Amino acid sequence: MQRHGKEKILEVKGVRTYYGKAQILFDMTFSIRRGEAAVLLGRNGAGKSTTLKSVMGLVSPKQGEILFKGRSIAGLPTYKICSLGMGYVPEDRRIFAGLTVAENLEVGRRPPRAGFEPWTPERLYDLFPNLQVHKDRLGGRISGGEQQMLTIARTLMGNPELMILDEPSEGLAPVIVDQLAATLENLKQDRVTVLLAEQNLGFAGRICDRAFIVDHGAVCHDSPMHELSAGVCERFLAV
């Protein structure tokens, strides 16, 4: 059953991004619709994280267009992009280690969005029971999996319409990965659009409706997740 509408929430068109003189993205083009969960799959160095950073304004694309809810966001500072309704969970988490779990959540609080039930610490503690247990503990004193959950929870406090996660399962124990997948599935029920960058096909398969295979800085295959063939996976994802 498809819950997503026809409106494209994010469109990336012909984006070219460089680190210094090295070109990383070559005409990166894809789009996702509201309510959809999509994944950028690819090997290490394919350009998945750079794509997400380009969308978030953390690196500036030299060419191309990025539209969020139909509005061009290329060149906007990151904080403005976030306040338009995008949330980003970076690979390295970036929690405030000197603040408690509860304080980390408060830092992320933004005004609620029309038509969406606002995220509150209580609602997030229901989603991530571990965080409630450790809510008075410093962010730097909880486990890696809990830090990942805290980053996701803190991002949700900003009431994003589109949640972007960069390799959320990276470095986590299988049991935590399962818990995380269940949480992201719950987010889909809450009409939050999700865009992941992942190498873990099993994890992405549980959450996502659509897959974009990224290779050499461009999308080379685009299909519904369940139609992703073994041949394509072997060709573009096998190490």
Add this chain to the structure above:
Amino acid sequence: MKFIRKLGAWTLLYTDRMGVMGVFLGKAFFYAVIPPLKMLRVLKQIRFIGFQSMVVILLTGCFSGMVLGFQGFYSLSRFGSDAFLGPMVGLALIKELGPVITALMVTGRAGSAITAEIGIMRISEQIDALELMGLNPYRYLVVPNLVAAVISLPLLSAVFDVVGIYGGYLTGGKLLGVGAGVYFGEMANYVEMADVLEGLYKSLSFGIIIAWVCCYKGFYTSIFTGFGAEGVSKATTQAVVMSSVLVLIWDYFMTSLLFG
């Protein structure tokens, strides 16, 4: 040929950095005048830059005044003009030494800490994290320091002047015998409101310079001075040196402008 190429590259690099620095100041001013102002952060920074610098300012102010009292008395007594010790100490402190020494002290005590704090936030990617939560880092980190410095510097400078004037009276008056009536009376005759305003304008502009340079150096730590602890230490050193030098250069221009 190689030298010219290097010189060209160096010129381009530093012109670019000056541009970045100018844009940084422009953004800081822009966000300072467009609400909302993070009042709690501003008050916290006023406490840090202003109140917590008070001991240093009291000590340096008192001893600067005492030295001026000694030196002034011996210089003026050669011309038989020791009655003018009060105006000399007062004018030197209010127009020049008060704003300048206060600015240098605040740079060393608070400016370096501001650079280190923002620099560590930059290298530990906490500034990126703030942005990712939709918070404008200029509003949160730069504007409170700018506003706090602009408020604190004139007040600290005034404290420095008052303590320095009494320090000068301690040596010139109590130790060397210039009467209190002569010391303070002549000072009241010769020190005008324009002199006080000159000192005020200087301390206001020094506050802007210190906040601008120290925040800028911290904000661009990983880009201009490198990553890790070494990057932060370099940025901090550069911030203190650059602020101090700019304060003295700007003091010259302000003085010649106000004299003109």
